[in-house]
Amino acid sequence: MKSFTYERPKTPAEAAAAVASTQGAKFLAGGTNLLDLMKLEIETPTHLVDVQDIGLDRIEATNGGGIRIGALVTNTALAADKRVREDYGVLSRAIVAGASGQLRNKATTAGNLIQRTRCPYFYDTNMACNKRKPGSGCSAIGGFSRPLGVIGTSDACIATYPGDMAVALRVLDASVATVKADGTTRTIPIADFHRLPGDTPHIDNVLERGELITHVDLPRPLGGKHFYHKVRDRASYAFALVSVAAVIGRDGTTRVAFGGMAPKPWRVEAAEPALREDRAAAMAKIFAGARPTEENKFKIPLAERALASVTAQARS
Amino acid sequence: MIGVGDLAISRRGVLASGTAAIAITSLPAGAQEPMPGKPPATMPVAFEVNGKGVELTLDTRTTLLDALREHLKLTGTKKGCDHGQCGACTVLVNGQRINSCLSLALQHHGDKVTTIEGLGTPDKLHPMQAAFIKHDGYQCGYCTPGQICSAVAVLEEIKAGVPSHVQGDITARPKAGNLEMRERMSGNLCRCGAYSNIADAMADVAGVRA
Numbered sequence: 001m002k003s004f005t006y007e008r009p010k011t012p013a014e015a016a017a018a019v020a021s022t023q024g025a026k027f028l029a030g031g032t033n034l035l036d037l038m039k040l041e042i043e044t045p046t047h048l049v050d051v052q053d054i055g056l057d058r059i060e061a062t063n064g065g066g067i068r069i070g071a072l073v074t075n076t077a078l079a080a081d082k083r084v085r086e087d088y089g090v091l092s093r094a095i096v097a098g099a100s101g102q103l104r105n106k107a108t109t110a111g112n113l114i115q116r117t118r119c120p121y122f123y124d125t126n127m128a129c130n131k132r133k134p135g136s137g138c139s140a141i142g143g144f145s146r147p148l149g150v151i152g153t154s155d156a157c158i159a160t161y162p163g164d165m166a167v168a169l170r171v172l173d174a175s176v177a178t179v180k181a182d183g184t185t186r187t188i189p190i191a192d193f194h195r196l197p198g199d200t201p202h203i204d205n206v207l208e209r210g211e212l213i214t215h216v217d218l219p220r221p222l223g224g225k226h227f228y229h230k231v232r233d234r235a236s237y238a239f240a241l242v243s244v245a246a247v248i249g250r251d252g253t254t255r256v257a258f259g260g261m262a263p264k265p266w267r268v269e270a271a272e273p274a275l276r277e278d279r280a281a282a283m284a285k286i287f288a289g290a291r292p293t294e295e296n297k298f299k300i301p302l303a304e305r306a307l308a309s310v311t312a313q314a315r316s
Numbered sequence: 317m318i319g320v321g322d323l324a325i326s327r328r329g330v331l332a333s334g335t336a337a338i339a340i341t342s343l344p345a346g347a348q349e350p351m352p353g354k355p356p357a358t359m360p361v362a363f364e365v366n367g368k369g370v371e372l373t374l375d376t377r378t379t380l381l382d383a384l385r386e387h388l389k390l391t392g393t394k395k396g397c398d399h400g401q402c403g404a405c406t407v408l409v410n411g412q413r414i415n416s417c418l419s420l421a422l423q424h425h426g427d428k429v430t431t432i433e434g435l436g437t438p439d440k441l442h443p444m445q446a447a448f449i450k451h452d453g454y455q456c457g458y459c460t461p462g463q464i465c466s467a468v469a470v471l472e473e474i475k476a477g478v479p480s481h482v483q484g485d486i487t488a489r490p491k492a493g494n495l496e497m498r499e500r501m502s503g504n505l506c507r508c509g510a511y512s513n514i515a516d517a518m519a520d521v522a523g524v525r526a
């Protein structure tokens with residue numbers, strides 16, 4: 001690990017200013033992903049701004065009938081929250097489908113959103129990876145691509161966004177609230193938060209340098225039945241090959257987002273009305289333009305079957 | 317005359333002195349002679365370990381795990397993968413289990429840390445330690461301190477109503493059962509495969525049938 005300096009500011013604005021004003025600085029929240037990457041020298045911050053003392057660790061009701069989740073609410077606390085379990089079950093289910101108990105106790109809401117890919121070539125510093133080292137090439141293309149992306153990828157990168165929580169946030173139409181070093185705030189719809197790689201796969205999301213996530217906002221509850229169905233190589237503690245976050249209404253109206261398929265949670269709202277009558281046609285629309293590899297083309301029919309399983313449960 | 321006691325050596329002592337010798341020979345040249353460039357940053361940190369306050373000045377890179385093992389000589393907590401995948405380093409911080417390898421010591425300023433040494437002693441075992449012995453919940457024992465710390469926390473998490481992936485109804489209160497224990501312990505690997513006995517030990521402590 002490269003040497004770094006460390007500080008613990010007291011407010012979100014101070015934290016944002018500290019990162020913005022120091023070249024090579026990064027925020028540190030739970031650290032479960034960042035420290036792992038620092039040990040491998042994939043991340044080499046020169047200064048860490050530990051945000052644990054800045055507040056933002058509560059879940060509050062909003063005037064609009066939704067909830068506002070502090071950036072530093074742990075995965076465990078969020079999944080266990082009574083309102084979340086009752087009104088946003090898909091979110092609780094997605095969180096407890098990911099990582100381990102130890103990691104969920106430490107990992108935060110904001111940190112989970114900006115965790116980096118688990119593409120094996122991103123982690124192997126002997127291999128070419130445009131996400132880790134821009135311009136070095138992509139060893140995943142033509143390599144071991146079974147766990148990797150089938151849609152939204154590019155000729156520069158086929159890595160997936162690895163998380164579960166954000167897939168649930170996508171069906172719930174969450175938004176991400178931030179503060180910048182100059183004190184200005186903005187709200188980013190979750191659909192726009194993660195970037196597609198294009199020819200700049202080293203940039204995972206739309207956050208600017210020194211821009212700090214302060215909250216994740218959920219609109220009023222949708223009702224319906226909530227599902228998070230995760231298909232993976234082990235029954236527990238593994239990343240998704242395919243995951244399905246779905247909210248299905250009594251009349252069969254379906255919202256669905258897929259994990260493990262793309263560089264961001266994958267949802268195509270325009271295809272959702274057709275899901276009730278002709279699932280195959282709707283799925284073809286959702287995955288139109290997919291460019292799977294020989295090794296991962298199984299993910300597309302697997303996604304349809306995973307959704308079929310969920311809709312069958314919704315009817316029962 | 318040399319008494320038997322003078323010759324008594326423990327495996328721990330041999331390992332510790334061996335490690336020290338290796339550590340000295342593997343220090344980078346810069347540790348002995350001034351090298352160009354800045355020395356690694358260090359900072360003071362204070363936290364409580366097993367009920368005792370400790371103050372250390374550490375290289376900022378020091379993980380909680382290395383602070384416990386290398387600086388405080390609490391070697392009960394084990395380093396397995398050092399990447400949060402195996403759970404051997406599991407300790408309790410403010411009552412919650414975490415991977416001590418994926419946390420900087422500096423992040424724990426002011427925290428209360430409990431390691432396997434703080435759960436029980438050979439004379440006064442924690443009920444979970446006693447249950448692991450009774451149910452033969454280990455073979456080589458390397459993962460055991462992490463398993464026990466995790467198991468203690470799992471039963472607390474179930475009591476506190478923290479949901480899990482295997483619950484049919486996410487809004488219901490979880491119950492300590494075999495499936496729940498196995499799911500919640502998935503962050504602790506045991507290459508000897510003592511899992512079924514670990515689940516038995518946990519069920520015994522929880523007062524349920526495995």
